[in-house]
Amino acid sequence: MAGDDLPALALRLLERQPPPGPMIAPELLVPGTLPDLVDALGRPETPAHPALLASLVLKYAHAYVHPERLGEDVSLADLTELAGRFVRRRGGSALLAGQHALRRFLLHHGFALQMLLDLPKTVHLLTALLAANPDVSGRFLGLDCGAGTGILLLGTYLLARRHGVAAPTLMGVEVQPQVAARADALLSSLGVGRVRQADATRPETYAALPEGPVACLANETLPSAGRRLYKEPFPAISAALFAALGPRLSRTVFLPEAVWASDRPGREWLRLAPENAFAGDAGGHAKPLRLAFMRDVELAGQRVPVERVGEGLAWLVAEPWREALCRRW
Ligand SMILES: C[S@@+](CC[C@H](N)C(=O)[O-])C[C@H]1O[C@@H](n2cnc3c(N)ncnc32)[C@H](O)[C@@H]1O
Structure with a gap:
C-alpha cells in the first residue's frame, strides 16, 4: 500500500x-x-x-x-x-x-x-411508441418533455417516418443544460429534431412552438414504483402542457398513455389520462395529486406496474x- x-x-x-x-x-x-x-x-x-x-x-x-x-x-x-x-x-x-x-x-x-x-425498459417504451397510431393528416409536431438523451424523440421520429411523414417537426425539452446540448447535437446530426434547454413545468416554454395540433407527446418524467408523484415533475409538466396547449392536444398520442397512482394502502386509485389533463379524476375531495404514490403505466393499451415495464425483455x-x-x- x-x-x-x-x-x-x-x-x-x-x-x-x-x-x-x-x-x-x-x-x-x-x-x-x-x-x-x-x-x-x-x-x-x-x-x-x-x-x-x-x-x-x-x-x-x-x-x-x-x-x-x-x-x-x-x-x-x-x-x-x-x-x-x-x-x-x-x-x-x-x-x-x-x-x-x-x-x-x-x-x-x-x-x-x-x-x-x-x-x-427502453425497448419496451420504444415498442409502445411505435405501436401508436398518430394523426398524420397535417404537419407532424412531436414533443418530448424531460428529453434526457432524446431517445424517445428518436422513437417519435421513427413513428412519423413509419407512417409516411418525411420530415416531422420534433422538439425535446430538457432542463439540464449539458444533457440538452448533447442530445440536441446528436439528434440534429441525425436529422431527427432539436432539444432545447428549458423548464418543461413552465407554460411559456411552449410559446415558441410551431402552430397546429401536437401529433405525439412523450413525458416520461415519472418516479419509480411506490414513490410519491411529486418526486418527479410529471404532474407539473402535464399541468403546464395542458395550460399552454389545451385544444392542440385533443388528437395527440401520448407516451405513456395513462398513469395510475394510489394512496399508500392502495384503497383509492387515480387514473391520470389525457381526458383529465393527466391530473386524475377523483373530484374535489381527493388528497393533492402530488401526494399519491406511483403505481402503473399504460403502454400500447396494456396497464403495467411500473416496475414490470420491460420484464418480458430481460x-x-x-x-x-x-x-x-x-x-x-
Ligand atoms: C426519466 S428521465 C427521461 C429520460 C429520457 N426519456 C430518456 O430515455 O433518455 C427525466 C429527464 O427529465 C429531465 N427533467 C427533470 N425536470 C425537468 C423539467 N422541469 N423540465 C425539463 N426537463 C426536466 C431530467 O433532467 C431527466 O433528463
Missing part, C-alpha cells in the same frame, strides 16, 4: 469491475451504423423487433458519448466497454481509471445514460449484466 494516496484508495472502494462477457448476446446485435439502423427502422416494412431496437439504443448511447464515431459500425466489444462504465453510476468503474475527462462527462450525463442503457441483456444495467425507474 506504500505510495497509494488516500483519495485514490477511497475511490477504489466505490469501484466495481464490470460483469464478465459481452453485455448482449452477439447474435442479437444487428450490424450497421446508427444512421443505417435509423434508416431501416424508419421504413414501415422493417419489423421493429426487440433485438433491432436494442441495437439502435446501444449504438445511440455510444454516439451520445462518442459523437465523432457516429458513422462507425461500433463493435460489441466497444459497446460492452461503454456499458461497463455504468456498472455504478456515481463511483464509475475500474474501466475509467485515469480517464478524468471521461469520468467527469459520464458523471454529468450518467442519469440520462443509465436510463437509456436499461435496454428492456433476455436482451446478458445475464451477468442484468442487475447492473436495469436501473430505469
Whole structure:
C-alpha cells in the first residue's frame, strides 16, 4: 500500500469491475451504423423487433458519448466497454481509471445514460411508441418533455417516418443544460429534431412552438414504483402542457398513455389520462395529486406496474449484466 494516496484508495472502494462477457448476446446485435439502423427502422416494412431496437439504443448511447464515431459500425466489444462504465453510476468503474475527462462527462450525463442503457425498459417504451397510431393528416409536431438523451424523440421520429411523414417537426425539452446540448447535437446530426434547454413545468416554454395540433407527446418524467408523484415533475409538466396547449392536444398520442397512482394502502386509485389533463379524476375531495404514490403505466393499451415495464425483455441483456444495467425507474 506504500505510495497509494488516500483519495485514490477511497475511490477504489466505490469501484466495481464490470460483469464478465459481452453485455448482449452477439447474435442479437444487428450490424450497421446508427444512421443505417435509423434508416431501416424508419421504413414501415422493417419489423421493429426487440433485438433491432436494442441495437439502435446501444449504438445511440455510444454516439451520445462518442459523437465523432457516429458513422462507425461500433463493435460489441466497444459497446460492452461503454456499458461497463455504468456498472455504478456515481463511483464509475475500474474501466475509467485515469480517464478524468471521461469520468467527469459520464458523471454529468450518467442519469440520462443509465436510463437509456436499461435496454428492456427502453425497448419496451420504444415498442409502445411505435405501436401508436398518430394523426398524420397535417404537419407532424412531436414533443418530448424531460428529453434526457432524446431517445424517445428518436422513437417519435421513427413513428412519423413509419407512417409516411418525411420530415416531422420534433422538439425535446430538457432542463439540464449539458444533457440538452448533447442530445440536441446528436439528434440534429441525425436529422431527427432539436432539444432545447428549458423548464418543461413552465407554460411559456411552449410559446415558441410551431402552430397546429401536437401529433405525439412523450413525458416520461415519472418516479419509480411506490414513490410519491411529486418526486418527479410529471404532474407539473402535464399541468403546464395542458395550460399552454389545451385544444392542440385533443388528437395527440401520448407516451405513456395513462398513469395510475394510489394512496399508500392502495384503497383509492387515480387514473391520470389525457381526458383529465393527466391530473386524475377523483373530484374535489381527493388528497393533492402530488401526494399519491406511483403505481402503473399504460403502454400500447396494456396497464403495467411500473416496475414490470420491460420484464418480458430481460433476455436482451446478458445475464451477468442484468442487475447492473436495469436501473430505469
Ligand atoms: C426519466 S428521465 C427521461 C429520460 C429520457 N426519456 C430518456 O430515455 O433518455 C427525466 C429527464 O427529465 C429531465 N427533467 C427533470 N425536470 C425537468 C423539467 N422541469 N423540465 C425539463 N426537463 C426536466 C431530467 O433532467 C431527466 O433528463
